[in-house]
Amino acid sequence: MRALRYQRASQDKKEQGKSVHDQGKLNVKEINAHGWTDAGSFTDNDRSASRHATKEREKFELLIEAIRKGKGDVLVIWEMSRKERDLAVYVQIRDMCHEVGLFFWLVGGVLFDLRDKNDRMMLGFQAVQAEWMADSIRDNVLRGIVGAAEAGRPHGTVTYGYRRIYHQRTKALERQEPDIEIRQTTAEDGTVTEYTHAGVVREIFEKVSGGTPLITIEQSLNASGIPSPRGARWLRGIIRKIAMNPAYIGKRVFRGEVVGDGIWPALVDEEVFWASVRLLEDPSRTTTRAGRAVHLLSYIVLCGVCGGPISSSNVSRHGWSGRVYSCLKKRCAAVKAEFLDEYVQRVVVAWLARPEVFEDLSSGVGDEQVSHARAEAERLRADLEDYKKLAESGEVKAIDFVRISKGLERQIAEHDARAAEAGIPPVLRGRIGPQAVTAWAELGDEVGVKREIIRTVADIKLLPARHKGDRSPFGAHRLEWTWKFGPESEDSTAG
Numbered sequence: 001m002r003a004l005r006y007q008r009a010s011q012d013k014k015e016q017g018k019s020v021h022d023q024g025k026l027n028v029k030e031i032n033a034h035g036w037t038d039a040g041s042f043t044d045n046d047r048s049a050s051r052h053a054t055k056e057r058e059k060f061e062l063l064i065e066a067i068r069k070g071k072g073d074v075l076v077i078w079e080m081s082r083k084e085r086d087l088a089v090y091v092q093i094r095d096m097c098h099e100v101g102l103f104f105w106l107v108g109g110v111l112f113d114l115r116d117k118n119d120r121m122m123l124g125f126q127a128v129q130a131e132w133m134a135d136s137i138r139d140n141v142l143r144g145i146v147g148a149a150e151a152g153r154p155h156g157t158v159t160y161g162y163r164r165i166y167h168q169r170t171k172a173l174e175r176q177e178p179d180i181e182i183r184q185t186t187a188e189d190g191t192v193t194e195y196t197h198a199g200v201v202r203e204i205f206e207k208v209s210g211g212t213p214l215i216t217i218e219q220s221l222n223a224s225g226i227p228s229p230r231g232a233r234w235l236r237g238i239i240r241k242i243a244m245n246p247a248y249i250g251k252r253v254f255r256g257e258v259v260g261d262g263i264w265p266a267l268v269d270e271e272v273f274w275a276s277v278r279l280l281e282d283p284s285r286t287t288t289r290a291g292r293a294v295h296l297l298s299y300i301v302l303c304g305v306c307g308g309p310i311s312s313s314n315v316s317r318h319g320w321s322g323r324v325y326s327c328l329k330k331r332c333a334a335v336k337a338e339f340l341d342e343y344v345q346r347v348v349v350a351w352l353a354r355p356e357v358f359e360d361l362s363s364g365v366g367d368e369q370v371s372h373a374r375a376e377a378e379r380l381r382a383d384l385e386d387y388k389k390l391a392e393s394g395e396v397k398a399i400d401f402v403r404i405s406k407g408l409e410r411q412i413a414e415h416d417a418r419a420a421e422a423g424i425p426p427v428l429r430g431r432i433g434p435q436a437v438t439a440w441a442e443l444g445d446e447v448g449v450k451r452e453i454i455r456t457v458a459d460i461k462l463l464p465a466r467h468k469g470d471r472s473p474f475g476a477h478r479l480e481w482t483w484k485f486g487p488e489s490e491d492s493t494a495g
């Protein structure tokens with residue numbers, strides 16, 4: 001008797017079953033016990049036989065071929081579900097075996113004769129049962145994922161910046177929290193940097209929301225030697241993905257959609273998150289396609305007559321050629337682009353530089369984030385005081401105190417900064433008050449960030465010239481200007 005044996009392992013870790021190695025050993029033992037010849041062994045590792053499986057099972061196909069060619073007299077498998085769960089395939093193989101004269105199946109040590117109607121019934125029953133098992137497992141796995149998503153529990157890989165805490169004994173997930181473990185890395189130039197995963201995420205958001213280009217963030221992370229989430233170098237795509245992941249404001253995402261609140265805390269404020277998303281989605285920040293230059297005010301300034309957008313175009317007439325902004329839909333109003341660009345920037349920068357604006361935005365009265373950040377800074381200050389006392393009394397070694405206090409002071413500074421800036425829209429941080437003029441100049445041709453700043457602070461509408469051939473210089477009379485916040489937001493232009 002020539003025996004063909006087949007072993008298969010499922011990729012489903014939750015499924016109980018013997019490994020392919022164990023199945024192989026058991027099958028060989030059976031073959032030897034019966035005094036058969038081992039005519040061929042076929043093993044599929046990490047394959048699922050269920051009809052929902054997506055991978056090809058190559059060795060299984062070879063087994064079928066061997067059966068078809070009449071290379072065996074008995075088929076040896078450890079259990080039905082290990083061979084083939086799909087009922088239709090089972091029937092096909094059974095009939096094929098019968099046809100070629102392979103009448104014996106040894107399943108889990110029990111010999112079946114395909115010519116015997118009772119044996120056929122028992123095998124058929126096992127196949128039905130195996131299919132039912134496969135379907136149930138699949139249902140349970142799916143229900144588990146959907147259930148976890150609906151309950152706001154995390155599943156899958158841990159989002160970078162967080163860590164999961166499991167119950168020591170039951171291993172059940174207790175919570176997901178910011179990963180604030182202090183890590184150390186050495187850059188190529190020997191500089192040592194201390195960082196936390198949560199800190200890296202916050203820094204990415206602060207920079208992106210402040211308009212720092214992704215390439216600059218990529219370069220600075222790689223220069224510091226901090227490994228990417230996958231442990232390799234940072235790429236713009238990774239940073240972009242992080243800066244647009246709603247998990248960082250505590251939202252549960254399932255199959256690309258926000259399905260509700262997660263059970264974990266946010267790592268960044270919603271304001272910073274949405275500012276990042278807005279900046280990354282601004283078409284002016286994506287690659288400039290040929291023939292479609294990005295202009296400072298197109299689609300930001302609106303037409304004062306019809307309310308439609310103003311777009312930029314090149315014109316050439318009456319011996320003059322250059323760029324103009326004009327009402328896109330009906331041409332109600334138009335202006336030389338350099339006039340509008342220059343005027344709007346001058347007014348915006350002057351406004352950003354005003355001490356009242358800085359004061360007004362910095363006060364952030366009643367802001368929950370502000371009070372939280374202040375409270376956190378206070379708590380850390382108290383901790384620091386405690387450590388000082390312990391260090392003085394010798395309960396904490398001086399060297400440890402230096403290390404601890406450094407860390408605490410840095411955290412306090414962070415919280416203080418957050419408290420001071422929480423009332424300021426992310427894109428304006430570090431760009432208002434006394435820093436306004438320099439900061440604007442430093443932006444250079446970062447048109448996307450300038451656009452975001454202008455869009456954040458003002459609603460601007462372009463009015464038509466009073467009459468044809470109006471020679472009065474371009475100025476406030478050609479614009480309807482509303483500040484979105486700040487002192488005297490009803491106040492019109494300052495220029």
Ligand SMILES: [Zn+2]
Pocket residue numbers: 303304305306307308327328329330331332333
């Ligand atoms: Zn118009």
